[in-house]
Amino acid sequence: MDNEAPVRKDLSDGDQDIVATHAKLDAIYVNTSTDKSVNIKDGNGVSRMLIPAGATKGNVYSGGDSKFEKGIKISPDSGATGDISVFYKKWDGKS
DSSP states (O other), X not given: XXXXXXXXXXXXXXXXXXXXXXXXXXXXXEEEOOSSOEEEEETTSOXXXXXXXXXXXXXXXXXEEEXXXXXXXXXXOTTOOOXXXXXXXXXXXXX
């Protein structure tokens, strides 16, 4: 399956949905350095990945095509600043 356009998110906006359907996480790119950590969660609210506080601009965190049921969400720590781009693919939830 083809990658979707990356989704750029400002961490100061708090918890946010990236996609609400099954997806495979390809990577997360740090556009602006983060001052607090960011949890990457599946649609069930289970934390699947952590972007650490102090991640610097240009860092790439591989998602390894991890399967996320019911979507991908970000949950930055309260008061976080910075922004990230999330790269993902749609997934049928089966293969």
